[in-house]
Amino acid sequence: MNRLGYLGPEGSYSYIAAKLYDDSSELVAKSDFYDVFDGVENGELNYAILPIENSTEGAVTLVMDALLKTKKSTIVGEITITVKHLLLGVGDRIEDIKYILSHSQALQQCRQFLKDNYPHIQLINCSSSSEACFIAKEKGKEYGAIANRQAGELNKLNVILSELQDNEFNQTRFIVIGNEKAKPTGNDKTSIAFSLRDDSPGSLFKVLEIFAKNEINLTRIESRPAKAEMGKYVFYIDLLGHVMEHKVSEVLGMIEKYISYLKVFGSYAIGEIK
Template identity: 40%
Template sequence: MTDVKSKLAGSVQGPVGYLGPEGTFSDEAAQAFFLPETPRRPYSTIPMVYEGLNRWEIDAAVLPIENSIEGAVNQTLDALIENPGLFIVGEIILPVCHHFLVPPDVDWTEVTEVYSHPQPLAQCRHFLENRLPNAQATATNSTAEGAKKALQVSTAESPKGAIASEFVAKTYGLEIAVRDVQSRPNNKTRFVVVGRQLTEPTGNDKTSIVCALPSDRPGGLYEILREFAEREINLSRIESRPTKYELGQYLFFIDCAGHQRDRKVSEALNAIGRFTILTRVLGSYVRG
């Protein structure tokens, strides 16, 4: 644990929220980022985690934001926009291994329904299509919830399965029928730590911003990107997301190297304000 990360993790005294129930990848990320004695509180959905923050039930939250196979976790992006008083204060990147789980004594080839969070279901699409073509894929709020449901509703006539981690299998007493069922190797998920206070520069930072153009016109996005390029600021991620107000209108999420207080980054942020109707810093934080 780096000194900066240790300082941040140690500064959180109250509970840390995560997408539950116990045993999810978000739970693992929270355990990896914060001190062992930090209390953790699960929530059923990502919006409910943010409600917990807004109600001061928790001091921070750990949420998935991006997967190397399926891309952005849109609920987390939307929640960052809808909660301007909350900021990204850290990140952690976890390798993700998805396994196909079944209740004890179930023949996995006979499974009729598979439960999991929508992201793992998408990340394991090839396995489901090729090895269980007749099984229905059913989305749940989390991988742990899917595992619990498979255990509860499975019958001899209609056996159920789940896609989740080895940690979930051990937590809820399921068997790993097939290991590593994700479509591609080196599957990783990036989690962000969300809190109420902006962080100090460390020299090894990343800044996340969101911006919007006043109209859809040629060269609009280029004008924004040019300000970073001219200052030799590396961009590690660009993601577009509908504004939900009008078809064809988008928000642009951008991750750049550096802290918002760094001279070059500050200059770029001020410069792009000439071309946008919205420029908001979602947070500056130590790179995971």
């Protein structure tokens, strides 16, 4: 049986995404995103699921940065889920809550709502939304956890508030990484990262122009600091097509003269939205 890693414990949003992606694998909980990556890199896991972007908060930067460091694993799939946050606790009165715990991403997705309605409540980051439930249960009625219904049921917590997220269309896209490349399906996406060779007018434009002229549709563009001097970036692009398609491999060859670094994270079937 395949082993699929995720940010645990059971009941996290990553757990929900993992079950929706593939409920035939053995799910293996890890305590942070680095351990999730390591599990695939060292062969303990066949593959793993990680959040990469959220429609309210944008990029999950830790995962974006860690992708640059992988040696063996590639992106083999994706899935997008709708994320609806609840406030859960052992009690049922919001008046008793002094602290709210969750993963930083989940707290950020509810930031405006919490600031507008409960500015006196202290927000505390923890390793995942399901870990937040576990801690809230231990600590008692002054502690609430932002998490989903399943995490609440697993930890026997009450729903104190629902629909906390600032954006009613709050969705998180997860990538699946694995050690075997995904074959073309005819409906694929490729994720890459690159750095520009030189900082001159139009250097990014020249790369983007190649995609445009060759009719390669881009579905995402992001940048992250190169972690060198100020003003140096790594650009991340998702494009439609598979690297085994001639058109895609040709374009990746054509951009080479404008870039100093290229990493192809993988080509994979365009995922469902659940």
